[in-house]
Amino acid sequence: MITIISGTNRSGSLTLRISQLYQELLATHGASAQILDLSHLPHDFAFSALYDKGGQNPAFTAFHQQAADSDKLVFIIPEYNGSFPGVLKTFLDGMPYPNPWKDCKAALVGISSGPQGAAPALSHFTDVLHYLGIHVLAHRVKMPFIEKSMADNYIQNENYLRQLNKQIESLLAF
Amino acid sequence: MITIISGTNRSGSLTLRISQLYQELLATHGASAQILDLSHLPHDFAFSALYDKGGQNPAFTAFHQQAADSDKLVFIIPEYNGSFPGVLKTFLDGMPYPNPWKDCKAALVGISSGPQGAAPALSHFTDVLHYLGIHVLAHRVKMPFIEKSMADNYIQNENYLRQLNKQIESLLAF
């Protein structure tokens, strides 16, 4: 099973829209996927589901267990303050130890309003995934100036679409 | 004003204890400091104080405004899953833009149960601080195997204490 993690809890985010488009692109390659949308996390999970509270918030547990059977992961990561969203990391900090995604294979997509395409975020996040024992596909897709690249609720930048399709081919073969 | 940020919301954390010891060490150098303890964040701040909700949670606003006048910062950062705690980054993601700490100078201290002393966390966090316009002292202190280095609620490792004192001298001169 492939799970796409929409890496922010911002409501109505472009990150969620890109996650849906990624799901559609996967479908054109014959692969089905579910989306794990971090905006559905319990609002107090950073206090009710972490550390000594690990496993004690049933809503949090149900949330990540939806994706427990995944063998491939796609993280759509917006750039916030020069790195990944704090909420995305907090979500991982709340997952059980050892992480149920150990030995999974992951593809990373970065988006940003500015010019970097979340490049530093993807680098930092690779360190996190490696720590958790999750393999990362070499081909990282970075989509800078994402707002300017969207129209009619779709990615208009041909290069971005080409890269996403190439990444999907690699992920399916990984 | 110097503010020490205790970089986790884990209650009763060693991070908070190290923050207090850092405050005491600063006092022996004639410098006073306050502690900003992330365990006092509003429990739902990741949903009630970020993005389009920016500035709308009075408790969150009051929390970070305590430290608005700082010109020097000390971040005590425990290593969680190969990087900084998600909550620490989420806290920064909720601060106003531009960040009130722009042009401040910061010292970083990493602690870990394992052997790395949060080295990758400090590297990632430097990228975040640079993005926010906060200067980072070259001398980063890393304290691996922190539990084994504590006794009587105090740091017993002479090398760690020497490094902390050296960092404090640099920070005061920075």
Place this chain on the structure above:
Amino acid sequence: MITIISGTNRSGSLTLRISQLYQELLATHGASAQILDLSHLPHDFAFSALYDKGGQNPAFTAFHQQAADSDKLVFIIPEYNGSFPGVLKTFLDGMPYPNPWKDCKAALVGISSGPQGAAPALSHFTDVLHYLGIHVLAHRVKMPFIEKSMADNYIQNENYLRQLNKQIESLLAF
């Protein structure tokens, strides 16, 4: 074919000795490997084999072509000045474009005299390999205080040996 890259040109290095031990460990798992020893690089390769001189130094070309058929790579990386050795990166900067190792799979081993085990070096190097299209095994082995962990020209630290064997199992299955 598996190629082990001994990641420094320092003569008589511990890095080369670890490369040989890795080769022996691979043999106990039934896998054969060759060693590419950077101390055999032409001494002026940084000026005679890079950029507009790419492909013009036959000794440099012969050196990397020994390993052109590899599908798995092991990089033994000593920590120099908080990152990988400059010579290791210069070697990669001189290889043809696109890199013949594109789509290979790589395992990383870091060694250091000090406490970090080259953790930041492995993080930086992963960015480089990802750029070149080389997949990196999640399991990175870090061996701090390497001199103190050797005796009789062999690794005495049981934990290091256990980790190396685990990494080899992962690499062979990767």
Place this chain on the structure above:
Amino acid sequence: MITIISGTNRSGSLTLRISQLYQELLATHGASAQILDLSHLPHDFAFSALYDKGGQNPAFTAFHQQAADSDKLVFIIPEYNGSFPGVLKTFLDGMPYPNPWKDCKAALVGISSGPQGAAPALSHFTDVLHYLGIHVLAHRVKMPFIEKSMADNYIQNENYLRQLNKQIESLLAF
């Protein structure tokens, strides 16, 4: 004294041209600077001036001693293979220990043909400089698509020029 390090040994590089423009911009701010051009390194320095050969290549020693009295440094860093040039790091690996630039203050400028503006390179290089005890200015300037931003041997991108001038103001006040 301010030293600008032109971070590659590629002959006739755009990096050297940007170094000269930076020197001219510094002059308009009333500050003089010299350029240390890595293309003037001895061709075999990676073998004749490092490790046990440290200090034994008089040409290498003379090269870095030109800049020994610097208190501020500017590194112009082109992106090669997802990081800084290997030669730049090799140069630092050959400098004396402790590094004569310890406690200096450094500004980083990244340039790239592609979209990243050497962002990961600047991140990696900050780790190296911090290791060496060199403070890094928070404001990093990244200039992607550099070739397209040049005409008449000058930077035409107004935003790049504005950022460089802002960085210079910060560096002079740092």
